[in-house]
Amino acid sequence: MAGTVRIGIIGTGGIARAHVNAYKQMPDVEILGVCDVIPGKSEAFARDAGLTGARTFDDHRSMLELDLDGVSVCTPNVAHHRTAVDALQAGKNVLVEKPMAVTLEQAVEMARTAKSAGRILTIGFQPRYDPNMRLVKSVVQSGKLGKVYYVEAGGGRRRGMPGGTFIRKDLAGAGAMADIGCYSLDMALNALDYPKPLTVSAYTSNHFGSSPTYHREADRFEVEDFGVALVRLEGGTVLNFKISWAMHMDTLGATMFLGTDAGLKITPAGTGPWSGVWDGGVGSITLFHDILGHNTSSPIPVQSHHVQIFFEKVRDFVNAVRDGKPAPIPGEQIVRNQAVIDGILRSAAEGREVAIEIPEI
Ligand SMILES: NC(=O)c1ccc[n+]([C@@H]2O[C@H](COP(=O)([O-])OP(=O)(O)OC[C@H]3O[C@@H](n4cnc5c(N)ncnc54)[C@H](O)[C@@H]3O)[C@@H](O)[C@H]2O)c1
Incomplete structure (x- = not known):
């Protein structure tokens, strides 16, 4: 054009x-x-x-x-x-x-x-444009981990609950799962090249959002502020996925990819740079620490990472x-991300594992 x-x-x-x-x-x-x-x-x-x-x-x-x-x-x-x-x-x-x-x-x-x-x-x-994310995907896709059979991912905010439209089911669809969970899901699934999700068993709660002690809009809080799910993916990989907007804990743990030949761990580092451990006889990697200015082809001056x-x-x-x-x-790929969120909400409501079925696009 x-x-x-x-x-x-x-x-x-x-x-x-x-x-x-x-x-x-x-x-x-x-x-x-x-x-x-x-x-x-x-x-x-x-x-x-x-x-x-x-x-x-x-x-x-x-x-x-x-x-x-x-x-x-x-x-x-x-x-x-x-x-x-x-x-x-x-x-x-x-x-x-x-x-x-x-x-x-x-x-x-x-x-x-x-x-x-x-x-x-x-x-x-x-976050797809974060060089750390690209590095994670390239390591997983390189085959150096062998067969990746287990992935653990998810964001854990300790005190990070939004209000307004984000806590209304009719406007947001879901709470922490939709708001920040979709990012973590995208990180994990994209690294795996978006395998089809098959089943999910999930638990969600809203102990903090629904409590006036912890949320100003507790009477209007209709979504989950915490969730955990075991998602079976096509090809035999299992994803253990966790998310929270609020909890009495500093972190829900590291993101990790366990493979038959090696493992990749991304340690939560608050607002600082991530650190990486890649073990199993193939050495170790350091994720980018100089994320500012990583893109030398950008026509604009160096600015904040976000x-x-x-x-x-x-x-x-x-x-x-x-x-x-x-x-x-x-969008066709991200339908799988939405399907996992949909499955999590259904499974949590029914209290049992549910199948994820995605219609042909
Ligand atoms: N990528 C990111 O970093 C990031 C950060 C924050 C929010 N978001 C996403 O961006 C979206 C908007 O978030 P926000 O914080 O800007 O919300 P917001 O409530 O500040 O703004 C949304 C605006 O859309 C308007 N609106 C509602 N329905 C509309 C319609 N049918 N046509 C035209 N306008 C309409 C509202 O009146 C409002 O002004 C959400 O989906 C949120 O998840 C993304």
Whole structure:
């Protein structure tokens, strides 16, 4: 594609600003429209973000009448499905924020629509652009671990509960599982090349979210703040997955990949750099410590790690749109991530192991 890539923003809350900040650093991108369902919000957003050339809308369908090449979906989880499907059907390429959707059915419909429309549907997991994540995947995929039969993963926040739309089942779909669990799942499953999940046995709880001692909005807290699941994956690998927004513990433990020839452990290091141990006769590795400025091809100056990897995710979407390449993080693949979350919620509700069935895309 020649010329500028024309972009629209759906939903103008917190994360939309990060998208706009990234797009604004790209000389070949123009933001032509922004929309938000709250009247007046898109105007205020466009003004604050200095988007002088952008038109503003209260309904994404009106914005989709513009000649756009792509849109960023930055709404609460519940609206990812409708807005992404409408955008794809209108011929736009779509970068949708994580988690992909609220239900498995929605995720499947989004992926099917992308396929039938022949447009990009990519899911915004910026940790994919963290060089540490790439290193983990390359070690797992190198075969040096032998057959990976057991993976332990998951994020453990000690005191990290959000409120607002994130704790409402109808808007977020799930709690910690959807909010931060989808990232850890993506890290583990992507390292394994996204094997099909087969069954899951899970437990979830919300002892902290539902307690006025620990949460200001305890009376409105409808989702899980903790969860643990044993997920059987195609090929015989088992994933032990854990997540928490709050707990009386510092960590839920290291991420690890156990193989028949070697093991890879990623030790939680709070906000600092990760450390890695790779054992079993093949030596050891050190994960990147100089993560700032790792990407020497970036056209922008060195900036914070989070800003940098966010930029790279948005840039990768733009590159794919511009060059007619496939989705960098395809919706079709992330349907498997949504299917695990769906299975976890079903299993926890039923108190038993459940099968995960993913319809054909
Ligand atoms: N990748 C990341 O690092 C990251 C970080 C935070 C949030 N997120 C994700 O981004 C999404 C948005 O989070 P947020 O914190 O910006 O939420 P937010 O509540 O601050 O903003 C969402 C905005 O979308 C608007 N909206 C709702 N339905 C809409 C619709 N149908 N059409 C247009 N606008 C609509 C709301 O009015 C609101 O202004 C969530 O899915 C969240 O999980 C991603």
